[in-house]
Amino acid sequence: MALLDDVKSELAAFDGDSPAAIKAQAAAMIRFGGGLHRIKNSYIIQFECASLAAAEWLRDTLKNVFGHESEIKHLTRQAPNGPMKTYVVFVTRNVVALALQTGLVDRRKQQVQGLPAEVVNGSIAQIKAAWRGAFLARGFLSEPGKASFLEIACPSEEAAMALCGVARRLGIQAKHRTLRSSERVTLRDPDAIERMLKLMGATRSAREWTGKRSDGEARGKANRLANFDDANMRRSAKAAAEASIKVQHAFEVLGDNIPENLRQAGQLRVDHVDKSLEELGKIAEPQITKDAIAGRIRRLLQLAEKTEKARAAEGK
Structure with missing residues (x-):
């Protein structure tokens, strides 16, 4: 604040x-x-x-x-x-x-x-x-x-x-x-x-905000790269970032019409882009498995896609 x-x-x-x-x-x-x-x-x-x-x-x-x-x-x-x-x-x-x-x-x-x-x-x-x-x-x-x-x-x-x-x-x-x-x-x-x-x-304040944001992004990127010791981890990070963008789009499409369990899983993906699905499952309340959180995120994206298609059909 x-x-x-x-x-x-x-x-x-x-x-x-x-x-x-x-x-x-x-x-x-x-x-x-x-x-x-x-x-x-x-x-x-x-x-x-x-x-x-x-x-x-x-x-x-x-x-x-x-x-x-x-x-x-x-x-x-x-x-x-x-x-x-x-x-x-x-x-x-x-x-x-x-x-x-x-x-x-x-x-x-x-x-x-x-x-x-x-x-x-x-x-x-x-x-x-x-x-x-x-x-x-x-x-x-x-x-x-x-x-x-x-x-x-x-x-x-x-x-x-x-x-x-x-x-x-x-x-x-x-x-x-x-x-x-x-x-x-x-x-x-x-x-x-x-x-x-x-x-x-x-x-x-604009200069201060931009400067701190740039510093934070640089530190975050350096930390992530330091921890990525093989190509698989790099691919996982890219996939997590892409999933985060898709989840944010799903939130915009669906608004308040989202089942709570899907919303929670999606919010975890958005808030913790640098974490794996397994880590997301551990910080969920209550804890859930890697497969469970992956399934909820997948159903959230499918629901958003279905909603978009329905709206497009109605607009024709």
Whole structure:
């Protein structure tokens, strides 16, 4: 989490945007981090995140740019890894006026499901700011040395599609997926991740992430080659890497429609590319044989292939 915190601190400190871009960032932060809520006969605007710097940026921007007062509340929640601090920005006065200013509602006072039209159709600076705001609200970044990803949790399918659409204007292909009823927008290509970090304004963190990733890949490759003392081991490593790619594709095709035993076997293959099938069976819970885990991975890939063929037939 240290690198993610550094990225968000750098983004919250980004300076030099135009007024329109600042408004686009604030709108995206609110849209992805909370939004407009009706409580009894009144409305509130709420933004929640794990970054104090992001919460303070939004509070200051709402006051200095939009002319609205807000307050920050500190909350502590119990998470699987221990207590987690979150920060919530509340606006309780003149809420509808602020919602109109930020584009959370349109002129008919209907809530916008994606991103405001003035952002989607705005300048490149506004597009960069919208991605920056969405990332500050609900962004995640893999630690160097692990499977690369940059991901944003989205409040709705429309918001995810809008984020993918504006990414294309930046020349970056982002993928929308639904994971356990949660809408996500994901980048997995390391070069695209590095470029997006720079476009959002986290140039220092982008260099750090890329440097650590390159070092990790070099060390991992050296270690694997040192342990491969014959051609059979090299072929096994290549097969494991290819299987990992196929499993990731199967996950994308099948989404949530995967039997749990097949999902677990596939996830082990993705998480431990350098391990043999026998080693995967030993770290499975409960332990299973080499043949059992190979069979489950094979059935997972067959299920994905069958599903793809069925979808292709339906589309004809």
